[in-house]
Amino acid sequence: MEDEKKGTRLSRRSFLKGIGGGAIGTAVISTGLVKSDSAEGYSPETSGAGGNRATITLKVNGKAYRVEVEHRSTLAEVLRDELGLTGTKIGCDRGECGACTVIINGRNMYACSQLAVWMQGKDILTVEGLAKGDKLDPLQEAFIEHDGPQCGFCTSGQIMSGKALLMKNPKPNEAQARRGLSGNLCRCGNYNREVAAVLAAAAKSS
């Protein structure tokens, strides 16, 4: 079953980008970390003359959005362009850098490598959904205290991977924290800070 899923993912990715590199890149940078369970069935309502658009319901940060999307639009594009949730960044648009990482059904995934139409019925959490009103998530607070962002462009993705890790493993050690964030590139090279922030948030929540 797992193999079958992977096969589906590869072919859809290839279709998505027209480039095999994106899919392989994901596998190399973050084997087993950013998994796809997107192969499950979906039944969006098809619309538009060419039949290349669909209306879907996206559940993002606890809110339901009904949007019409192109079949080929990625989740990252729809979050940013249609829903105005621009905290999710696009750094490579080919599943390599992790700037677009969001949490889908409890797991961190690259939103650039998920078609929006696959997201029907999924629970999506973006960086905008972490704070409770004015109260920041402890991980966000730790990112401020430990200088997690330099340019800040990868920060949302780092935070979402960190959050997904802490949801699964509230007390990671340093090696686990690094591994948990390893699908997220930071060209400013601020890796020490990002790992420290995740560990600090874990320590604080005890």
Place this chain on the structure above:
Amino acid sequence: MAQAPKEYSIVGKQTPRIDAYERVTGQAQYTGDLQLPGMLYARVLRSNVPHAKIISIDTSKAEKLPGVKAVIHHENAKVPWSSGGHTHRRYIFNNPVRYVGDPVAAVAATDRHIAEDALKLIDVKYEKIPHVLDANEALKPDAPKIAPNGNLSVGKGAFSAPIEESWGDIEQGFKDADRVFEDTYITKHVNNAQLERRVSIAKWDAGKLTVYASTQGVSNARTDIAKDFALPLSKVRVVCKYMGGGFGNKNQAQDYDYMAAMLAKVAAQPVKLEFTREDDYIGMHGRWASEQHYKVGVKNDGTITAVSLDAVTNMGAYRKQSGNLSGTDFYNIPNFKKVIKPVHTNTVVAANYRAPAYPQSVFGFASFLDQVAFELGVNPLDMFMRNRAQKSKGKLPFTSNYLEQCILEGSKRIGFSEKWHKPGATAGPVKHGIGMALGGYPFRPGLGAATIRVNPDGTAHVLVGVTDIGTGAKSTMAIIASEALGIPLNQIQLTNGDTDVTPYSVGESGSRTTAFTGPAVVAAAEDVRKQIFALASAPMKSKPEELDLRDGQVFRKADSAQRIALGQIVKDSGDLIGRATTNPNFPKEMDGKCFSAHFAEVEVDTWTGHVRITRYVAAHDSGTILNRLTAESQIKGGVVQGIGMAFSEELLIDKVTAIPINPNYRDAKVPTHLETPEVEVIFVEHYDPYGVFGGKVVGEPPITAAVATIANAIFNATGKRFKELPITPDKIVRAVQV
């Protein structure tokens, strides 16, 4: 000497960025996050041949695609790009095309997918011209000419060639030597690879062009655009509020800003032009590759008597920047000569990347010195200490120089003397090694401007032209303002990066932001403080010069208990405006520099060629540190970029097709969390009399020594000298198995 440092309120503390909240909540609006009403999306078509004349370009099918609003190319958009090429005239679209990646056309459409589809419908017919990829081949007389005058890249002024510099008597220096060594070191083209892809949004309103750019300098971007579009400065506005990294390849305005502007003009709608990641790797520039031939004369104790450097640097198809190599800057060299030839080839353009002329030549020279030390039987620590820079260019004193302390403190922290062993001496397949190198970067103040408004409630608003490319420049400016004004940081608002609103800034490159704009912020603060003390004079029953302001309270210097809140003083005065344009004097007979000594321990698995950095210590003399938190992040990050350059990064170009084959993160192999060690940072803090609050610069220095440090540690581990970057596992395995 200037005044001794006083007790600071906020300078030197660990201060979180003033915009950290926006950055961790996703609220920070980067250029690509902006959407304007009626905005189109644009994509760029690039040449897939290295050198060719465009015979025809047929865009009719693309134009007919529903949703396409504008198609531009070399025939209908002949816009010069002055800063894009200093050897020969460069346009945003060139004919002939001179490398795989040279822009051929750009399309704007109602959405980005349609723009991508349209690119595939453009039919370009090329007539191929012979091409050359290798810099040495390009210098041969029969090589295909890329620039009209040949491939030695001769531009004007700072862009002349060859780059020559000398002092002392080089011949005498070699005569004075006990031993003379010669060798060649090679570095490759690596990309800046910042996370934010290039993006530009342009719109025209009644003849005024606004560009929301992803730039490291709004002021010089405006100057560039105005010049090349023949517009007065008043008709150009450049805005950049948040910026997702650049490391030198988003300086000024670039061709994509111009393309967005032209597309917006043709379509009469705002246009957002986005690069793909591949565009970003091949369409802009990376660090210049180099071949460095050194000749070094030394005494038997290791003392350098003379150094000559002959080098070629591969600048690609256009000369955007110097192509210089300056890694010898951190040593005392009594007799010196260098000749560097920047060369054109039909490859991706090379220009500025963090400390442009340094890491590649620090790798070359510090590796070679480490080798010379080995040949002489001198310990590397003694070699570097003995030859460390004490005068600039053999004669000028530095404004401050604590390189010796960097070496002492760093080597002590890592335990260099105890851990160093004979190269390759560890038993077993996993070899331990330790290495070091010296680095730094020039420091010099310059032209800056700032405006500070004190509001009627006693809060302040700082206006500066700086963009914050990730260094924390906004926070640093606010910290300087807070310290200079005497108003707490949380009562200071800062507006940056908008040429219609904020004053001139030099551009956030070359580690100049603090040194150039910082003094203007201090002077603007002094200007407005004078106005405050004049107002406070009556209620405080004091002369203005008897007053001081700290923590938002005006008080008598003689009796600090006598105080009034600033908000009380200014409440009926409208806004007080402090302003300054400054260009601090810097003595000709001195030189300014930051210094660093880096140390690394590695484990080299000689079976797999895998290298693990087990410890890394970076000791820096950057003068006073204004914000320890962000400064330390800068040092850590620079080292990580050096790790990528040392081990894996190289833009590979197929020798037959001339097509770059790894223009993406996966294949160019930028460092990830997994290969990054904890970088221990030491600041050897001393007040520099020419710096703001004694601070020199921080941004560029940390990458300079990192590559050589790692290479020297690998030598100590394996006993094998790697003279060509990157030091990949296959090279290591091959070397140790010989």
